[in-house]
Amino acid sequence: MKRALNFNAGPASLPQPVLEKAQKTWMNYNGTGMAVMELSHRSKEFEQINNNAQLLLRRLMNISDDYEVLFLQGGASLQFSMVPMNLLEKGKTAYYVLTGSWSEKALKEAKKHGKTKILASTKEDNYRSIPKLENIQFTEEAAYLHLTSNNTIYGTEWSEYPKLTNVPLIADMSSDILSKHINVSNFGLIYAGAQKNLGPSGVTVVIIRKDLLERSQDSLPTMLNYRTHAKSKSLYNTPPTLAIYLLMLVLEWMESExxxxxxxxxxxxxxxxxxxxxxxxxxxxxxxxxxxxxxxxxxxxxxxxxxxxxxxxxxxxxxxxxxxxxxxxxxxxxxxxxxxxxxxxxxxxxxxxxxxxxxxx
Incomplete structure (x- = not known):
């Protein structure tokens, strides 16, 4: 079968071996007589898929036990809201670096939940570059610094990230996660929609440092509280089971490569x-x-x-x-x-x- 020369920005190309393996188990996963999307998310078969996906991601990215790995829904766009809802404490300020449309949208959502400031922007140059950020000093009123690691629309990417000591660095890595080595311990929270490097659309990965979970308030809607998903191992409600299975297969492929x-x-x-x-x-x-x-x-x-x-x-x-x-x-x-x-x-x-x-x- 002839495969397309696929350069889509997302949903994007998936590894052919992943698709072939998924095809083989399409009607009968692991002897269950059911397809993955027919399995109960409470079954031992899906629990194993969920656990394997998390373990593979931890291994590939060298994610320590200081972090929770969550599989959520709503894409990176929902994270534009969840990040400030959970991490922007009253009386604090969220700082944003603008490098394209997605960081603009993230800032727009954050403004609805608290005080924000633009730390740097390259909008005047039509987002042709990444700003130079050196010797950043934040006062105690700073809640976090947010950036978009790769900009799909304008074709720019951070080669080096700001080095912060007393303020969490939050990164939307939807389009370059697992494309290069990063030190996860330099970040407070990383989120990524899967549909570019991780798998199909429908699942969003969130990697959050455990101490930041303390900022999530009980007054938040249950499904928009990071602690809800951390406590339930991302199984509070029915997750996108097929998307998580394909994510697992993509991570297996990455490891095999x-x-x-x-x-x-x-x-x-x-x-x-x-x-x-x-x-x-x-x-x-x-x-x-x-x-x-x-x-x-x-x-x-x-x-x-x-x-x-x-x-x-x-x-x-x-x-x-x-x-x-x-x-x-x-x-x-x-x-x-x-x-x-x-x-x-x-x-x-x-x-x-x-x-x-x-x-x-």
């Missing part, structure tokens, strides 16, 4: 190949992000006018490339090259780009 070290090397290779093709086009293709802020997950670029862009996207679609349209808010082109996108597909894309440039009149 050699873990984050191998995935990071591969992602660096893919990004280098694609950015080189853009740079060597002599201005036919133009990168959106500045050099030191370029994302290795979402490569954004433009052509010189709308007519050229439309012709490129039309020819790319005809050649079998999927998902190269830029986000509707800024246009242009975007190639999302997450963990599951093979190096060979990136090479094919660059060969197409060179051919299109040569033949375009």
């Amino acid at each position: 050699g873990g984050i070290k191998v995935l990071e090397e591969r992602n660096n290779e893919k990004a280098a190949i694609l950015y080189k093709a853009i740079e060597e086009s002599n201005g036919f293709y133009n990168p959106h992000a500045v050099l030191d802020s370029r994302s290795k997950m979402n490569v954004t670029f433009t052509l010189n006018n709308d007519e050229m862009t439309a012709a490129f996207l039309s020819a790319a679609k005809e050649a079998g490339f999927i998902g190269l349209n830029g986000h509707r808010s800024i246009g242009g082109c975007r190639a999302s090259i997450y963990n599951a996108v093979p190096v060979e597909h990136v090479i094919q894309l660059t060969e197409f780009m060179k051919k299109f440039q040569k033949n375009y009149r």
Whole structure:
């Protein structure tokens, strides 16, 4: 069966071995005579899936026992609200770094729950870069600092994170989690929608330092309280069972590939190949992000006018490339090259780009 050359930003490409394994167990998981989505979430079979997924994530990211790992619903967008609801204490201020649309939306939700401040922003430069943050000093009124680690729309990514001592660092890592090594202990809370690097849409991973759970108040709605999910091992209500199963399979695949070290090397290779093709086009293709802020997950670029862009996207679609349209808010082109996108597909894309440039009149 021919597979698409999938460069969608999310839901995105999944590893072929994961899909093949899921297909084999589709009608009969582990001898139960039922598909995974038919299993009771209280059954020992699903409990094992849930536990395995958590253990694999802990192992791959080296997550210590100082943290809870939660599998929630609602996507990163719900976390825009849950983070301030749980962590923005009365009389405190939540600080936000704006690097794109998703950090703007996170700030918008936080404003509904308490006092906020913008620590830094690159909006004036159309979010082409990541701000330089050095020697940050917070007073006791700071509740946390929030940032978006990778910006899918604008194609920028943090290469180094702010070093904080007395204020928790909160990160939306939806589009680059497990694409490179990070030190989890530098963060108070990490959240990520699964539909880019972790699995299918429907499950959201939250990694929260246990001491921060003390900030969650009993007055919060039960389902929006982190302590609810920590106490119940993410099984307070019916979870997205199929999404968690596929998350587990993706994590198994990552481990079998050699873990984050191998995935990071591969992602660096893919990004280098694609950015080189853009740079060597002599201005036919133009990168959106500045050099030191370029994302290795979402490569954004433009052509010189709308007519050229439309012709490129039309020819790319005809050649079998999927998902190269830029986000509707800024246009242009975007190639999302997450963990599951093979190096060979990136090479094919660059060969197409060179051919299109040569033949375009």
